[in-house]
Amino acid sequence: MTKTATTSLQRKRARETHVAAAVFLAPVVVLLAVFIFYPIFDTFHISTFKWNGIDANPVFIGLGNWAALLKDGAFWIAFRNNITIMVCSILVQIPLGLAMATFLDFGGTKKLNVFKILWFIPLLMSSVAIGFLFTYALATNGGIVSTISRFLGGKNIDLLGNPRLALFTVIMVIAWQFTPFYMVYCMAAYTNIPMEVFEASIIDGATKPQYFRHIALPLLMPSLKSAAILSMVGSLKYFDLIYVMTGGGPGTSTELMATYMYKQSFKNFNMGYGSAVAAGMFLLITCMALATMRLINQKEG
Amino acid sequence: MDKYRASRVKSAAAWALAFVFAIVATVFAVMPFVFMVLNSFKEKFEMLQKGVFALPQELYLDNYIGVMAGNFGVFFRNSVLVLAVSLTLLLFVSACASYPLSKMHFGLADPIYGVIVACMSIPLHITLIPVFRMMQNLHLYNTIWALPGPYIAFGVPISVFILTSFMKGIPDEIIESAEIDGCNKYGMFFRIMLPLSKPGLSTLAIYNGVNMWNEFSFAYTLTQDAAHRTLPLAVWEYRGQYSMNTPMIMAVLTLTVLPMIVLFAVAQDKLVKGMTAGAVKG
Numbered sequence: 001m002t003k004t005a006t007t008s009l010q011r012k013r014a015r016e017t018h019v020a021a022a023v024f025l026a027p028v029v030v031l032l033a034v035f036i037f038y039p040i041f042d043t044f045h046i047s048t049f050k051w052n053g054i055d056a057n058p059v060f061i062g063l064g065n066w067a068a069l070l071k072d073g074a075f076w077i078a079f080r081n082n083i084t085i086m087v088c089s090i091l092v093q094i095p096l097g098l099a100m101a102t103f104l105d106f107g108g109t110k111k112l113n114v115f116k117i118l119w120f121i122p123l124l125m126s127s128v129a130i131g132f133l134f135t136y137a138l139a140t141n142g143g144i145v146s147t148i149s150r151f152l153g154g155k156n157i158d159l160l161g162n163p164r165l166a167l168f169t170v171i172m173v174i175a176w177q178f179t180p181f182y183m184v185y186c187m188a189a190y191t192n193i194p195m196e197v198f199e200a201s202i203i204d205g206a207t208k209p210q211y212f213r214h215i216a217l218p219l220l221m222p223s224l225k226s227a228a229i230l231s232m233v234g235s236l237k238y239f240d241l242i243y244v245m246t247g248g249g250p251g252t253s254t255e256l257m258a259t260y261m262y263k264q265s266f267k268n269f270n271m272g273y274g275s276a277v278a279a280g281m282f283l284l285i286t287c288m289a290l291a292t293m294r295l296i297n298q299k300e301g
Numbered sequence: 302m303d304k305y306r307a308s309r310v311k312s313a314a315a316w317a318l319a320f321v322f323a324i325v326a327t328v329f330a331v332m333p334f335v336f337m338v339l340n341s342f343k344e345k346f347e348m349l350q351k352g353v354f355a356l357p358q359e360l361y362l363d364n365y366i367g368v369m370a371g372n373f374g375v376f377f378r379n380s381v382l383v384l385a386v387s388l389t390l391l392l393f394v395s396a397c398a399s400y401p402l403s404k405m406h407f408g409l410a411d412p413i414y415g416v417i418v419a420c421m422s423i424p425l426h427i428t429l430i431p432v433f434r435m436m437q438n439l440h441l442y443n444t445i446w447a448l449p450g451p452y453i454a455f456g457v458p459i460s461v462f463i464l465t466s467f468m469k470g471i472p473d474e475i476i477e478s479a480e481i482d483g484c485n486k487y488g489m490f491f492r493i494m495l496p497l498s499k500p501g502l503s504t505l506a507i508y509n510g511v512n513m514w515n516e517f518s519f520a521y522t523l524t525q526d527a528a529h530r531t532l533p534l535a536v537w538e539y540r541g542q543y544s545m546n547t548p549m550i551m552a553v554l555t556l557t558v559l560p561m562i563v564l565f566a567v568a569q570d571k572l573v574k575g576m577t578a579g580a581v582k583g
Contacts, residue, residue, distance in 0.1 A: 014407075016486070017405050017406070017407055017486070018407055020401065020405065020486035020487070021401035021405050021407050021409075021410075023487075024397045024398060024400050024401045024486075024490070025397070025398050025401055025402075025413065027394040027397055027398070028394050028395065028397065028398035028417065028457055028461065029398075029413075031394065031450070031453055031454045031457060032417065032420065032454055032457060034435075034450070034454070035428065035432065035450050035451050035453075035454030035455075036420055036423060036428060036454050036455075038431065039427065039428035039429075039430075039431035039432055039435075040423070040427055040428065042430075042431035042434075043427050043428070043430060043431055046430060046431070053430075053434075096326075099322065100323075100326060103319050103322070103323055106319075107319075112323075115323050115326075115327060117569070118327050118330055118331055119326060119327065119330050120565070120573065121330055121331060121334050122330060122333075122334075123576060124558060124561040124562060124565055125334075125554075125558050125561070126514070126515030126517070126533050126557070126558075127515065127517065128515070128517045128533040128534075128536065129515075129533070129536065129554050129557055129558060132536045132540070132550065132554060133333055133336075133337050133551075133554055134333065136336075136547050136550060136551070137333045137336050137337075139547075142348065142349060142353050142547070143353075144332060144333065144336055144353065147352065147353055147354065176329065176330070176333070180330070181576075181577065184573055184576070184577045185577055188577065207308070207312075208312070208315075209315075233422045236424070237424035237425075237426065239426070239517075239518055240517040240518065243517075244517075257426075258424065258426050261426050261429075262426070262429075262518075262522075265429070265430055266433075266522060271430055274430060275430050278424075278426045278427045278429065278430065279427060281424060281426060281427070282423070282424060282426075282427040285422065285424055286422070289422050
């Protein structure tokens with residue numbers, strides 16, 4: 001008798017929990033469904049049409065856009081640019097950020113606070129503001145680099161208008177923007193290393209470089225790996241700054257998947273094809289992120 | 302003893318080298334910023350004649366006056382409105398979702414949490430065309446009310462991720478004793494979970510607030526007229542009018558960065574912590 005009473009009470013409580021959980025989760029589930037899941041599905045759907053965004057009757061063309069995408073040189077150039085930016089970002093920003101964090105950590109953060117504050121400045125600006133600032137700061141006439149070059153007796157340098165230099169320039173600007181982020185990230189990772197570990201290694205006679213190479217670096221490795229994944233995903237979906245600064249040009253020299261998608265959809269009004277580009281981009285990013293995570297986890301396991 | 306001195310010399314040399322690196326890094330970090338602020342106080346021809354790194358001849362404020370006389374107030378008001386609505390709702394719905402995910406036991410908790418968190422790496426461009434179409438059909442296109450929906454949705458994954466782990470840290474004893482005192486799940490949320498999550502919520506407010514304040518892609522796609530646009534697009538508008546007037550653009554840029562600088566000056570540690578909230582175990 002008491003046993004059935006408790007089970008029915010338990011069941012009642014479980015039901016209450018389920019109802020409460022559903023109520024609390026409902027808003028988020030609805031939001032994600034409306035603004036993320038449905039749009040993803042819809043993008044794949046639209047990608048099977050030839051559609052200019054206005055016409056009431058889109059023409060169904062099946063996998064036509066996808067076939068075109070696979071053969072579209074411009075898209076693959078954009079993808080290659082994304083990869084270039086990704087590799088350079090990981091190789092430049094994370095080591096630089098680590099170096100800055102190491103400098104601050106080894107020097108005692110309090111004393112060197114000035115550096116920390118000044119180094120953080122780029123993070124205060126939005127991508128759009130940075131894009132605009134650098135279009136002017138790197139202008140051929142009266143830009144920073146040109147001014148320095150002339151001061152040293154050289155000529156004006158056109159960094160953003162030259163197809164061979166533009167991508168490199170953009171990579172440098174992106175490094176300017178995000179290096180402080182990885183600096184703060186690495187500083188946080190440093191504070192996770194227990195003080196005792198540092199003390200023990202110094203007592204054992206390790207010099208600071210030895211401590212860094214044999215103790216700190218291995219301990220920081222997991223953080224650096226997730227920083228690399230973060231940088232990877234970020235680089236593959238990069239948009240704002242480049243759209244503002246170069247618009248993908250000159251030519252296709254700084255075109256990215258996202259800027260290409262935007263231009264196809266909202267400038268040329270090929271919404272069907274633009275959807276295929278967006279969906280292709282989504283698939284590429286998802287696959288690469290999953291593969292990298294699996295690779296990293298495998299090595300650890 | 303010699304060995305000791307040698308290592309001292311070596312370490313001094315290493316520090317000297319490190320300082321050179323630090324100075325160079327500082328010059329790189331600060332120079333574009335100095336370029337922006339310095340030139341915003343110059344007259345157009347002054348910049349061209351005296352060079353970009355010369356100090357302004359006088360405190361020339363006409364650029365700022367010119368910017369403020371334009372639509373700047375409208376952009377600013379729009380940004381504040383969008384931010385206030387989106388951020389409040391985002392924090393509330395995220396906290397709502399994080400409560401059952403962290404403290405209730407039911408079968409679907411893990412899969413739901415997994416799906417929400419997995420949304421973090423979704424590029425917003427895959428939603429751009431459908432959301433654009435949706436806002437047109439709802440007649441919200443070209444109003445600031447097209448923005449909160451996508452802003453909230455794209456803020457949810459990271460917010461739920463951080464708040465769930467934060468709420469897991471709230472001791473079960475507090476919840477149990479409140480339950481014994483007759484508090485139901487809804488009262489629990491408002492009286493216990495929400496107040497105790499304040500530190501997590503404030504970090505998230507900064508992280509999401511900065512992102513929303515700076516958001517460009519949706520704002521650029523879903524609005525068209527200056528009267529309905531947010532601050533990041535202000536520069537766009539002014540560039541159309543003053544494209545050759547670099548000091549004017551620099552004044553607009555300086556003004557758009559100003560709120561962040563004030564925030565940085567007032568709450569440096571909180572801001573730094575908040576802005577890297579997204580980096581906790583990516």
